Amino acid sequence: MAKRTALGLYKDAHAAAAAVENLKQGRFTDQDIDILSGTPYPEGAFGEHHIGHKLFVFPFIGAACGFSVGLLLTAGTQLSYPMVTGGKPILSVPPMAIIMYEGTMLGAILFTILGILFESRLPRVRKSVYDARITEGYVGIRVACDAQRFDAALNALKQAGADDVKFDTQPGAATA
Amino acid sequence: MADRKWVMVVDADRCTGCEACVVACQAENNLPINEEEGFLKHRAFEWIHIERYWEGEFPNVKARFLPLMCQQCTNAPCEPVCPVYATYHNNEGLNVQVYNRCVGTRYCANNCPYQVRFFNFFEPVWPESMKSYLNPDVTVRSRGIMEKCTFCVQRIHRKSRLAKKEGRDLRDGEVSPACVQACPADALVFGDVTNKDSRVVKLVEDKRNFQLLEHLGTGPNVIYLKKVDPNARNGSH
């Protein structure tokens, strides 16, 4: 069914928190509510639920990949091109260790970056109701709900003393 | 071919410092012509050169000659540091330089304790009249690459090809680098130590023998024989 989105803007963060509370009382779930701020607030400042993520898995996977690539390159090149240099063994481990280390770290970092993007759901192509004032200190409370509960949402936002309320004109389409 | 181990013996007692070897090497290996500027800038090419050290106090000062060429080390410090394998150890105990691979990081030269690697700072040039004097068996090096004494590898190969054709092993003394050939005092002896009855084997066992900078553990394949002079110091001044 058709969904509609409303965005309440609050100069005062406490008011925004109140709005969230109103919405919760209006049986809006965390999925419906989105809190947009230009500044990171301590977790749970708006009474939002704890955000779980699996970011810490990514570096380990990356490290494993990086390590194996490093091993492949260093061992492989030495064995496939067996030249004696300075009486060192054909498969000289200490130098391999150094390069494999770099490979491991590179892999870990790359995968972590991917993990961050994935876990924070970026990049985000679908546009929704938004306002430039959010990066100016306003806190935005955005509700997405079915068309018929839309007015309830608007009221909840207004009650908390919204400085401004924006919403998409017709279902689906967005205005920024 | 069978693994060989080429060794050169330098008898410091016989060396007169005449530098015939230097000239011979220059001619054989297409070394660029060293002009005065080259020496002043420390950029001269001398794959083999005679280092002269004065010893003793006036009036009884003595000149000591130390013929120095690539020591063809067994554990050559120059080899592992080359990022592109431009220098490595072959199965004849030679430390070979691959001109085409070399990109000229000059790391090998920094890591050569004997300072016997030479760098082409510029494109070497010869007068038109001398172009025809160049040795066809030896690559003419371009600029930006490293070069050094090869124990006249081109001569070694020619003779071994010949021996192969005639279906025999190399005879001792058959191969001799330009410097050895040119030395009038017979101070330089060259040979393959895997060939037990060769002349070098006997000389290597001489009680006067020593290697340069032994403590570095590079295992040079150039063996020096001490000067038979009670107050002579050994090679590593």
Place this chain on the structure above:
Amino acid sequence: MQERVQISDEQINRELLSGVLHTPLWFWGLVLLLGAVAGVGVIAAGFLVYFGVGVLGLNRPVFWGFLITNFVFWVGISHAGVMISAILRLTQAEWRRPVTRAAEVLTIFALSTAALFPLIHTGRPWRALYWVFPYDFSRGIWPNVRSPLIWDPSAIFTYLTGTILFVFIALVPDLGMVRDRTTGWRHKLYSVLSLGWEGNPRQWRLQAVAGILLSALILPVFVSVHSIVSWDFGMAVAVETWHATVFAPYFVIGAVHSGVSAVVTMMALLLWIFKLKNYIRPDHFDALGRLLVVVATAWLYFYVLDFFFGMYALEPQEIANRTLIMFQWPMSFMFVLFALASYFIPIPLWLSRKNRRNITLMFWSSILVNIGMWMERFQIIVPGLMRKEPFTFTWGGYAPTVVELAMVTGSFALVGLGLLIFSKFFPLIPAWEQKEGQLLQDEVQVGRAKVPGLVHE
């Protein structure tokens, strides 16, 4: 932080974006100037490539000179970024906030500049590619992983990639902010770059975690980079003075010393050029100075270890090298300059709080440190080669040529140019961190006194 200013978010945006949105005349002037100097350097490099390494002052035995010194120097500077941002992030030092990004960006440009030098100064740069990349599958010819010159690129590549991504991730919220303040093609550009950031709790949470995690990941890389650079020298058995086990930590701590000093210099410049007195305050210089006193002393400890325990074995080359450095003109003169500049002038100055909070003084003394540290690198590299082996017959000297000087000067201009251009497109001071810092400020009542405090989760 003591004096605390509360600025509205709107004002923060305006002040930090002024550099991005408006282009005053001096900006173009500066760009032209730096461009010209860098250009001269590039021409010099062209000379080098066209005529050959002979145009440098190098000779046998001194095969490495100013260019490698400069390489080591810039890699050293590049250690500023991570030192500042990662370590201070992990220790949650509040005063890091305005410093981090600028420092990281300095890292990026310093490192890229550094990486140019070993490539250019090879004999055949156009061939140097297969020095690094194992690309020759057809003939099965590979680079030699036993060579420190292969370890180098791998480390630098990792570090550079890591830092760039690190900067970008921390930049995304600000890109969103810039997106909201721009119009036209710029708006489009920043919309793309900011990946549709809108600042919901999840994004912020991940942003926070990312800061910690990436710092923890990039720190080991940071240590490895300069260690590996030091092993370019440490592995060389032929150069007695290079062949020292202490080189790795000694180089790293030295890098931090020069890097953090460079950050001080840069902060002062930012403050003066972009008029950011609300963000860069004496406190920051105070804190950086205090940090530097510790770092520099640790560096001195390692320097002494290297210098003293080199001679400890009484090998002829070591002695010859020390005599050359300490007692033979002009090296001896340079040695005195180095000692004064890198430690014995600045550190005593920084012991007093009053001096640490005097920005002009910090600016000049930090520049002094880096002059000293450049000389330090030179004294490690070149004298070692001049007195390399016991065969006195081939001892040599070294004097740089115009080409080298031009390239070295050019490198400084190049880094400056990079920073300037970056500042044109992105705010060099993280706006969102600034706002967060303000948000988390708090006070605690102790008796009658109000003690400044911070909110921790």
Place this chain on the structure above:
Amino acid sequence: MHETAATKASALSLLEEQQGITRDLLGRLAHAGPRFWLVVTVLGILFIVGIVGVVLRLQGGLADRAKWGYYAATFAFLLTAFQGAPIVSLATRMVKGHWRRPLARASELFAVVGVLSSVLFLIMLNIIPPVQGRRTLWFEWPVGAPYLFDSLAVIFLAVCGLGLLYTAALPDIAAARDRVPGGRKGLWTALALDWQGTPEQWRLQKVALGVLGGFYLMFFVFTHLLVSVDYVMALVPGWKDNIFPAFHALVGLQSGVAITLVALGLLRWVGGYKKYIDMEQFWGLSKLLLALSLLWFYFQWSAFITFWYGKQPGEQSVLTFLMFGPYAGLYLTAFLCGFLLPFLLLIWNVVRRSTVGPFLAGCIVLVGAFADRLRLYVAAFSVEDIKLHALETVPATHLPDSADLMIMIGMVAGAILMYLLATRIVPPVSVWEVKEMLHYRVVRMFMKTRVVVLAKPE
């Protein structure tokens, strides 16, 4: 967002809380349980055994250096782990971490061991040969080297440590003087020097702590440099390794953190200080321990790769001697316990944020440190001719005899004994620092969530 009414209310409760702490901590000072005295007696006996061991050794004479290897290692271990511990408190104090407050004293108290190691050093002095004609830190220094300077360094370090402990403990001693009845009142009165806690006194104490702290750190590094070179590196021909003194000191810092962790664990579970010593302290220290363990590997690797690549005969023989030859077992232990195991344990945040994990890591690291010291000193002392240019033949392993075992166990026991006795005079949890923390660490509401507010006074 400061609710002033709330702060006032909290101020009142704060006062009560502080009084509670003072009473509790000083109360423990008044009387110790029987279990404590039992432990003390056991340790005392072991200590005496150790002294007997030293006497036995002495009958063998000082001439034969090889026999004294284990004694030297024991001394080195005291210098490393026990005297490294105070650095934990002073370093964390320098960066003004509030979490350090409950553990500061526990680590500072280890400074008392300095007395024991100084005494042990007297014999060490007579073991090393004169510097003439051999590779040495002092070249041909005319007077007093190395004996005078080494002993000065060791003694200075001990004195400085005691000074640090005393300065830090002064307010608590005064408190004890005022509150705790019993025989030791006289002692406390004497020590307290009529400390009244006037602002000047507090300021003076703060400055003194800073200065002494700086000095202690420097003396620590310096002493390790002298001892490590004169008693290890200089005795192994052809060993030129300029990172070694730094490594020697690093193990000191690392095992200092480790031993503090162990002490905290025991205080928490056995000593009954659960209330004060909590996960936060273990967490903070475990991060430090992880970093130092990584450095352990880093320093060893830099030495190893240089020697391995260098391939000089002298270097190779040193590698075989100290890492892969007769002492391979000990080196492996040192490597596992000094780096690998703590690393594998502590990379996991779950482990770091616990009390048992860090404690365990601490124990492991201590074992590693001891193994490392044994490896170095026993090896170095077993070299016959130290005037050679390079180590030609690798000397055989030297196994401990009964006397050695007695010394090792006895002296460590003695060190622990001193620590325990010291806790009877100075509370092992700093009263004033814990009380001070109550001012600066406040829990508040931030909108809808609870946050901790940490205040940092200048």
